[in-house]
Every structure is written in structure tokens, then in C-alpha cells.
Amino acid sequence: MAKTHVTTTINGEPTEFLCDASQTMLDVLRDQLGLTGSKEGCGSGDCGACSIMLDDRLICSCLMLAVEAEGKKVETIEGMAHGEQLHPLQKKFVEFAALQCGICTPGFLVASKALLAKNPNPTETEVRFWLAGNLCRCTGYDKIVRAVMEVAAEMRETAR
Amino acid sequence: MNDIRYSAPHTIDEAVGALLAAKGTGRILAGGTDLLVQMKAGMALPGAIIDVKNIVEMSAIEDKGGGAFRVGAAVSGARIGEHAALKKAWPGVVEAINLIGSKQIQGRASPGGNLCNASPAADSVPALIAAGAIVAVHGPNGRREVAVEKIQIGPGKTSLQPGEIVVSFSLPARPAGSSDAYLRLIPRTEMDIAVVGCGVSLTMKDGVCTAARVGLGAVAPTVMLVEAAGAALVGSKLDAEALEKAAAACRAVCKPINDKRGTIVYRTKIAGVLLKRVAAIAAERAGGR
Numbered sequence: 001m002a003k004t005h006v007t008t009t010i011n012g013e014p015t016e017f018l019c020d021a022s023q024t025m026l027d028v029l030r031d032q033l034g035l036t037g038s039k040e041g042c043g044s045g046d047c048g049a050c051s052i053m054l055d056d057r058l059i060c061s062c063l064m065l066a067v068e069a070e071g072k073k074v075e076t077i078e079g080m081a082h083g084e085q086l087h088p089l090q091k092k093f094v095e096f097a098a099l100q101c102g103i104c105t106p107g108f109l110v111a112s113k114a115l116l117a118k119n120p121n122p123t124e125t126e127v128r129f130w131l132a133g134n135l136c137r138c139t140g141y142d143k144i145v146r147a148v149m150e151v152a153a154e155m156r157e158t159a160r
Numbered sequence: 161m162n163d164i165r166y167s168a169p170h171t172i173d174e175a176v177g178a179l180l181a182a183k184g185t186g187r188i189l190a191g192g193t194d195l196l197v198q199m200k201a202g203m204a205l206p207g208a209i210i211d212v213k214n215i216v217e218m219s220a221i222e223d224k225g226g227g228a229f230r231v232g233a234a235v236s237g238a239r240i241g242e243h244a245a246l247k248k249a250w251p252g253v254v255e256a257i258n259l260i261g262s263k264q265i266q267g268r269a270s271p272g273g274n275l276c277n278a279s280p281a282a283d284s285v286p287a288l289i290a291a292g293a294i295v296a297v298h299g300p301n302g303r304r305e306v307a308v309e310k311i312q313i314g315p316g317k318t319s320l321q322p323g324e325i326v327v328s329f330s331l332p333a334r335p336a337g338s339s340d341a342y343l344r345l346i347p348r349t350e351m352d353i354a355v356v357g358c359g360v361s362l363t364m365k366d367g368v369c370t371a372a373r374v375g376l377g378a379v380a381p382t383v384m385l386v387e388a389a390g391a392a393l394v395g396s397k398l399d400a401e402a403l404e405k406a407a408a409a410c411r412a413v414c415k416p417i418n419d420k421r422g423t424i425v426y427r428t429k430i431a432g433v434l435l436k437r438v439a440a441i442a443a444e445r446a447g448g449r
Contacts (some may be wrong), residue, residue: 051264
């Protein structure tokens, strides 16, 4: 069957690809575009390791068809750092050791950035609920939550 | 998952045409949070996927004034949760929709999908039933309107005819002193399937309940309208006796399954407990207690 030609924007770059209607966005990101930062944990929307932004909305790329990217704005973990300059959340995750094996980390970072864009002053409860769709089997979540809270505080301070 | 024909039409008639042309193998794609999971599990093998998010009517929230709204069936939970006027007018409907899955799922999942997936435990449906939502259904013979409680007919089964698509939900205007609420019981604090879900919409006037509707989920093959529970509340001050009568009406209609999430006895008992709590929240919001 003929492949579909998709024109989209990924991390600010105009991007084109060919895909089957059955392929997920995650498949295309990883296998065709070489953007392997988004991970496949469960493939069913439970773990959040494949989190991306689609038109400024946090979603699981495993539950999106690649053909749906037509005309949309896609942002992945690869767009988070500017060259060697890490995003404050990335720096804080390193500083607080908010990761061990690292498989969940891209998803947590994308989801945390989405939270702070919407709510610059979240309570711990709000952080925990927002990140409930991201599973981590290493850290016990505490370091992740503290890192997000700390970055939120620093970003508020910078914005003053 | 090969050889799927994907289309993203801009009109509802084109979508109906594509669905009919697929001869029973077509699936509607809104958020895809059920469909893609089913495809991966081999439970759904669609020959055609019809993405309805380009259809304006299905992707819009329309404020019709006086608390009346028309919500497109494909609007995401996240957008619904951000709509301040809708949230103010129908807090129970919005909180029910926003309980579906994580933030990532909310970015895509829609009330139309939640209804048409036809899970007995669908969180949005008890609240939509309590609200008296009317569903606009478009098919080969044009448009029809149907009460939301008539769509589900069994687990995974709907009353939709070949080529029919749920387009939108209409929430009616309500008198002052009205509000609604939804609660579900789950074994965790977040992201799980309801053991029981209960929605109540009511109107309070001078401390007396003048109208009430109750929707009950996860205790029967479909989400149900419990008319007797609503009737038990009307005319009362939501005193203990009226609440117990309504709770008994909820327990009476329960035909739940035994599973790892809850036994028949437990689900039945919880149905009554939730009814009382939800009615109290709705009344508090209505300012009538």
C-alpha cells in the first residue's frame, strides 16, 4: 500500500517523512528520523516514556499515528537543550540525581516542562498528579519531584 | 497493522461516507487512546481509520448561554478542562472527563471516544447521563438526537447504526441553584479504572431539591440512568432519609461483575455510598445546603 507523505515541524525544523497509516509517531521518530530520545516503555499510554508535545499539548507519541503529524508542531526531548546548554530541568535532574537507568527521564523532562509552562508555581501534590502518567521504577519519584519543585522556584526567581 | 486506509475529512458527511465505504471495518479516530491500544493488542484490525479532528463541529466547544453548551465529541479532555465557563457551569461533567487517564491521555482523549468505546466504567458517561446530555448522531440518513444513556448497549457495544458517528454533546441550560458532581472509587489515588462511578446533577431551591438525575457506572454492562435515585432526592432537603432512599435505589439496579477490582457485594455497597457523597458535593456547589 502506498505510503503517506507527511509534512510537519519537529523541534522547529520543517520535516517531511513517508509512513504507513499504521505507524505511530513514536515509531517514525525513533526508526525513521533517528530521534531516539523518546522511549517505548509500554506502548499503551501507561508509562509516559514516549511523551512529546503536539501543538503545545503533552501527549504519548505511542498513541498517536504518524500521519496525524501533518501540519502540526511536534516537540521532542531532542529540542529541549540548546546545543550544549541544558534546560534548567535537565541540569537539576543531573544535580539531584533524579534518574538512575534513564529510560523514563526524557518523558519526565518533557512532561515537567509542560507543567511549568502551564503552572509556574505548582504544589508538590500538583507536581505528583501531573507526573502520574510517567512511571519510574528506579528513583521512587522523590528526587524527580524535588527537582521539578526546585526548578520552578528558580524560574520564578529569575522571572522577578 | 498493515494496509489501513487513513483519511482526515473536513466535513461530517465525508466522514460518514468513508465509514460506510469501509463496510464495517472502519474506525473513528479522535484521541486514539483506546483505538491504538486495541490495534496494538490485535483486538482491532481496522481497514480504514477516519480521523474526525478536522471536522470543526466535532472539535469545538460552543457556549449557548444560560449554562447550555455544545461540546464536540472529539474535543480533548485537556481543552475541556481549560474552558472556564464550561467548568463553572458543569463542574461534574468536566471533572469526570478530566479523570480519564494521565495528563498525556488528557491531551488526546475525548468524551465521544469515551462514550463510544462503551466501557461500563467510562468515567465521563455517568456525569453526562446525570447532566441529561443529548448526543447528536450523524449518519447516512442525516442527523438524529438521542439521550446519552441510549448509546451504550453492552460492554464495547453501542446502538450506533452502520455509518453513524457521534458528533457532539448538548448540555442543557439549568435554573439557578443547579450544579453537578462526579466521583469514582478506585484502589489507587490516580489513573485507574472505576470500581464504581457516580454522577449527580441537581437543582436546589430554598434548601429543597427540585430536580435530580443520577448516572451510575461500572456496576452493570452499561452505564445507567437511575431514575428512582433522582426521584428519591426530589422534594427533599437531601436529609439522611432521602439520601438513604436514593442510595437504596442505586444499590437495587446494580448487576456488577466480580473481578480483581471489586466483588459484587463491595461494588453494590459502594454505589450507595458514592451516591450520598456525590449528591452532597453537587448540593454544596449549587449553594443549596
